[in-house]
Amino acid sequence: MASKAAPSCRLVFCLLISAAVLRPGLGLYTVSSTYGDTIIMPCRLDVPQNLMFGKWKYEKPDGSPVFIAFRSSTKKSVQYDDVPEYKDRLSLSENYTLSISNARISDEKRFVCMLVTEDNVFEAPTIVKVFKQPSKPEIVSKAPFLETEQLKKLGDCISKDSYPEGNITWYRSGIVLQPLEGVVDIVFKKEMDPVTQLYTMTSSLEYKTTKADIQMPFACSVTYYGPSGQKRVYSEQAVFDIYYPTEEVILQVLPPRSAIKEGDNITLKCLGNGNPPPEEFFFYLPGQPEGIRSSHTYTLTDLRRNATGVYRCSLTDGNSLVASTAVTVHYLDLSLNPSGEVTKQIGDALPVSCTISASRNATVVWMKDNTRLKSSPSFSSLQYQDAGNYVCETALKEVEGLKKRESLTLIVEGKPQIKMTKIIDPRGLSKTVICHVEGFPKPAIQWTITGSGSVINQTEESPYINGKYYSKIIISPEENVTLTCTAENQLERTVNSLNVSAISIPEHDEADVISDENREKVNDQAKLIVGIVVGLLLAALVAGVVYWLYMKKSKTASKHVNKDLGNLEENKKLEENNHKTEA
Secondary structure, three states: OOOOOOOOOOHHHHHHHHHOOEEEOOOEEEEEEEOOOOEOOOOOOOOOEEEEEEEEEEOOOOOOOEEEEEOOOOOOOOEOOOOOOOOEEEEEEOOOOEOOOOHHHHHOOEEEEEEEEOOOOEEEEEEEEEEOOOOEEEEOOOOEEEEEEEEEEEEEEEEEEOOOOOOOEEEEOEEEOOOOOEEEEEEEOOOOOOOOOOEEEEEEEEEEHHHOOOOOOEEEEEEEEEOOOEEEEHHHHHHHOOOEOOOOOOEEEEOOOOOOOOOEEEEEEEOOOOOOOOOOOOEEOOOOOOOOOEEOEEOOOOOOHHEEEEEEEEEOOOOOEEEEEEEEEEEEEEEEHHHEEEEEEEEOOOOEEEEEEEEEOOOEEEEEOOOEEEOOOOOOOOOOHHHHEEEEEEEOOOOOOEEEEEEEEEEEEEEEEEEEEEEOOOOOOOOOOOOEEEEOOEEEEEEEEOOOOOOEEEOOOOEEEEOOOEEEEEEEOOOOOEEEEEEOOOOOOEEEEEEEEEOOOOOOEEEOOOOOOOOOHHHHHHHHHHHHHHHHHHHHHHHHHHHHHHHHHHOOOOHHHHHHHHHHHHHHHHHHHHHHHHH
8 A cells, every 4th residue: 555755754855765655456567678679668557646757767786776767747848867878768658658779688677667746656667678589500610521430529509699598409310419428528608798798609519420420410509588488590400521431342344344355455443432432552463462552543555365364452551451353355366377369270279277266255257259158168179260359257246346357369370271162053154163261360362264374353252250261253164264262371372273164065063172181181192193193104104115116017017908998998988978968
């Protein structure tokens, strides 16, 4: 209940310092405001009719009052006390509501609204609370990397300008990190700016990472109180590079291919699964006990078959981890005997061999003049048609691009061989004489008439195929003639003749044929016939001489007889002629 002022104290000042009376039903009232906003505090007292003035004060920590605003009920004037921290920040309305602009942390006080009458002072206290939202937390001083099985500082989570102070929490992949000795160590500290009275909170995290933390996000949050209650703000997530030792070594052969052949280049690439990956390795080549120190790659050029074997690589730090891979260098050798250009005589034998040596079973193909042969060539008795360009080609189907080929150019030479034939026109008007010639190089053919030596130029020739061709002439002789066919190449000149009767004398088609196989037999028979003829001629000569001597002795005795017989014979012929004349 309101109490009256002492009778001896009539001045207003005495009233103000006398015991104040709280209005019944009024308790502590709190006004919450955001830092920088305007604090609005209603008086919460009913204005009495006999009001003299209203006044606002705040209480120091020791309880002493500091008056800051005064408003008269009659003059309607407002007076603000000379308090530096509230200069130009106060506003007192007609209903005695006090407003404080640009709220500060120092405005957190107990303010009192006082309405004064002649006999009473009524008071209504108000508690002011000021809140400041902290800045968004940020992870700073982040570790460039973390190493497995080592407790290492991950970073600091910092949040500034908070009031009241907030609390910081760490998260791994959204799960709160709780302190754990040797694994998670969190140190929290706060600092207040003496001017702004705002807090800065810092939380340092030390963390023992594992490979399970690879690509795992870390974050932090700050929890604070505001006018509407507790709130939380999260930082941006951070992912850390996790270092861990190499546990496996892999050896690759580049470029990847199904097979490697002689002459290829390959690169050996050694990889470790650690982070960071190893930068140097030892490479071990087949047959070489000492390793070659190199970066993660080692290049081999122009491989040969002796490079086949097992290749290995290992770390250079003494780690026993080793990787290996087998490399097979495929090869293919071909030897053709004979090869190049080979010249042989017709009828000769020529063995031909194509020898293959390969890392796998190889296919062999023979070609003659770009035509595939069913089998490899074999020559026991060379013929002109055997001449040509032979190619032995081999390949490994499993190895792309691995093939070999060698060629043999076979030339079959032979002396000219002649066979002459003649054909009679059915009408009997002409005769065709043909000179068949075999030989290589191609023999030149010439026709002549025996006796006169005349050369016949009007001839017709066939194509030269497989060492054979022919030349023919068509004639209509009025008398018996002998035609000579001459065939000549670089090896020999061969001549053959054929008798052709006059066109008026009927005859059958004939041929003067001398085969190659029987030529030697014919020559032997001719020699035998010539010997017999010569013997017969000698015998006839002897017989003729004997006969001549005999006739010489008997010539005189028979002379008269012969004369009579001659006359008789002549008379007989005359009679026959006369008879024919008469007839």
